Amino acid sequence: MKINKELMLYCPHCNKHTKHTLRNYNKKPQRGLSLGTRRHNRAIKGYVGSIEPKIHPKKLGKKQKLITECQVCKKHGEKVVGMRTKKKIEISR
Numbered sequence: 793m794k795i796n797k798e799l800m801l802y803c804p805h806c807n808k809h810t811k812h813t814l815r816n817y818n819k820k821p822q823r824g825l826s827l828g829t830r831r832h833n834r835a836i837k838g839y840v841g842s843i844e845p846k847i848h849p850k851k852l853g854k855k856q857k858l859i860t861e862c863q864v865c866k867k868h869g870e871k872v873v874g875m876r877t878k879k880k881i882e883i884s885r
């Protein structure tokens with residue numbers, strides 16, 4: 793799936809449609825000292841492995857998320873292109 797690098801999208805900060813540039817979304821690693829991680833570590837302290845059951849539902853494909861940047865106010869947003877597809881998105885110029 794190909795998508796243009798520049799798109800006219802709605803910007804909630806400018807309150808109108810402006811030109812946006814798109815780039816790929818890279819997920820950052822989880823913080824080791826966040827509240828959720830600390831609470832989980834406290835809960836499983838003394839046990840080996842995890843005590844909360846892991847459920848792995850079968851999902852068809854992944855959501856392809858892109859980061860958008862308004863060229864007028866330079867604010868960032870995000871856009872999901874194609875709900876749960878197996879195709880990867882290529883950003884063309």
Ligand SMILES: [Zn+2]
Nearest residue numbers: 803806862865
């Ligand atoms: Zn804007």
